[in-house]
Amino acid sequence: MNGTPLRELVPAVIGVLVRRGADFASAEDAVQEALVRALEAGPEERPRDPKAWLISVAWRKFLDSARAERTRRGRELAVAAEPTGGSVPATDDTLRLYFLCAHPALSPNSAVALTLRAVGGLTTRQIATAYLVPEATMAQRISRAKRRIAGVGFEEPGDAATVLRVLYLVFNEGYSGDVDLAAEAIRLARQLVALSDEPEAAGLLALMLLHHARRASRTGTGGRLVPLAEQDRSLWDSEMIAEGVTILRSALARDRLGEYQAQAAIAALHADARTASETDWAQIVEWYDELLRLTGSPIVRLNRAVAVGEADGARAGLAALADIDPTLPRYTAVAAHLHEKAGTLGHAAKLYAEAAHAATNLAERDHLTREAARVRHRARTSWPGRED
Template structure:
C-alpha cells in the first residue's frame, strides 16, 4: 500500500483513538508515528510481523494502523508522568482484529471545526489531521512561514484535546474546509478531490442545509473539467480554450441536478451561487456561446452574499465579457490593484480591447506575482505570444 492510500485511512484511525479515550493532540501524534512506521516498510505495506501490528496488514491496513497507533499512544502515555492519570482511565489494549467499517471521518471534521477555534485554525487543523496534508503544504496555501503554521496547528490541537467527540462544529467552517481540501486536490499537488467529494456526499445524512448540496454541485461541475484543464505538457489551458469534448458529461449532469434541487429550496447561499456560475459555463457548447449576462447576474448575487473583493474582481471580468472589455476595465479600476490576479485580469481585458502592448506588459508583471509555477508559466507564455505579434509596440 502506497503513501496516498495510507493517508486516506488517517481520519478513520484518528477517530478510533479519540473514541477510545486518547486526547486529540496525543492521538494525532500517535497516528502520524504509525504512518511513518508503515512507510518504512518496503512495497508490501505495513510490517508483516503480527507482533508489530496484529492482523493481516494487507487485507486490514486500517486495523494494523489502529493497533500500532494505539500502542504508540500507550507508550507515550506511560512515558509521561504528567499523563499517568489518563492512563488509569484506559481499560487496556484491545485485542487485534478487524476495525468496524463505520466511517467517522465527518465527526472528525466537526471536531476540527469546533467553535472554540478560529476558522483559519479549523481549516489548517482539518487539512493536517483529516486531509493528510503536510504542514509545509498548508503553510504554502496560507502564504505564511512553515514554522508559523506549525505553531498554529499545535495550538489548535491543544485547544480541541479536551473537547468531547460528540458535538458538531460550525457547518459553514466544515463546508469551507471541504472546499479547500477539494481545491488542494484539484491543483494536482495532493489528489484529495475525490475524497472531498466523497465526504461531501455524506454530509446530507447529518446536516440538513442547502449549501451542502450547493458545495457538492460546485465540486462536481469543477471536477468535470479536470481532464481538459492541462495540456499534455502539463501547461494550464484556460477555460475558453479547453477541449469541451473532454468534459465529463455525467458529472456535469449530476452537478446540475443537485444544484437544481438545492435552488428549489429557496435558501440561496454562496456555494449555490458559485455552482450556478459553473453550470452556465458547463452548459455552453462553446466559449463564444457562454451566457455572460446571466453569469454577471449570479456574480451580483455573490457580491450581495459575500461582499468579497475577489468576487468583485471575477465579476469585473464577467462584465468585460458581457458588456465589452472597457466596461470590465472600468469595474476593475474601482478595485484594489493588490488583489490576487488583479494584474492578470487587467492584462486579459486590455488584450480583449486590442491594446496588446499594455496587455503584454501586464501579463509579464502578473507572472512575477503568480502563486504557483503553472500559472506563472502560463502568464509568461501569454506575454511572449503577444510580444511576438507584428505591430505590438512596447507600452510606456
C-alpha cells in the same frame, strides 16, 4: 486489507478511543501508529474485521503511552475489553472530527493539515510531500494544532462554514507528489454531505466536481496553462459534470442559497456551453450579483467585471473594473484582457507584461508573458507604428 479502505476508517476509530477516555491528540497519534502498522502488515496478518483490528491496536498503543505518562495526570483509565473481531460500535464521529479539526482557534494551514491527518487518514509524510515542506515541519504544525485544541470538548459544536472553507482550501491545492489533494477533498466532501443536512456542503461538492471535470484540459505541453476559452472541451469529464449539476440542483431546491452553491451555478453554466462562444454570460453576471450580495468579496467583484465584459462589451467591463482596488491580485491581468477586447492593444500588452512581472506562480507568469508578446505582435501588425 479487504473491504472499506483503511483511511476511511480513521475517524470512526478515533471516535471510539475518545469515547473510551482518550484525549483527541493521543487518540489521533495512536490511530496513526496503528494505521502505519496495518499498511505494513503482510497477508497473513490481515484480519477479517479491519475496523476492530485498528481499534484494538490503537487502544493498546494509547494505553501504553498513557501508562508511561501516568504521573502527568491522576486520571484513572477505564479499560474497555479489547475487540479482536465481531461487532464494533456503529457510532460515526466523523462529523465531530471535521468540526474539531476546523476549530476557529487554528490557522487555515493548521486546520487543513489536521483535517487531512485525522479525517483523511493521510500520514504526516504524505501531507508534507503534498505541501512541499519537510516532514519535520509538517509534524510540528500538526503537533501545535493538536495542542491548541487540547481543551476543546469532543461534543462541542463547531462552525460548518469553517469546515467547508477548510475543504475548499484542500481542493485548491490540487495535485502534488503521491497525494492528489483535489481528489482527497472530493472524497471528504462526499463524506461530509452524507453526514450533514447542509445544502452548502452539497454546493461545495458540486463546485469541486464541476471544476475537477475540466482538469485534463487545463494544461498543455510542458505544463502550459490553457485558459478556459481555449480548452479542449472534449476532454471534460461529462459524467462528473452531470453528477455535479444533479447535486447542485438538489441543493438549490432547498432555497438556502450560499456562496458555494452560487459558485457552482457559475461553473455549471461554463460546463453547459458546448463552445466558449455559447457561454451564457448574461446569466453568469446574474449569479455573480448573487455571489457579491452573499460575500461582498472584492475577488468576486473582479470576476464579475470579466463576466460583464463578455456579456455587455469591453467598455462595460472596464466601467465595472473602475471601482475595484487596483492592488488586488489578478486586477492587472483582468484589465489587460478587457483592454485587449476594447482594442487598445498597446496598453493591453503593457498590462500583460506588468501582470507577468507580479505573478508568483511560474506557470501563470509564463502564460502572461506569452500573452504580452502575442498582443504586442497584434498591435504592431494591425497598426504599424502605433502603441495603442
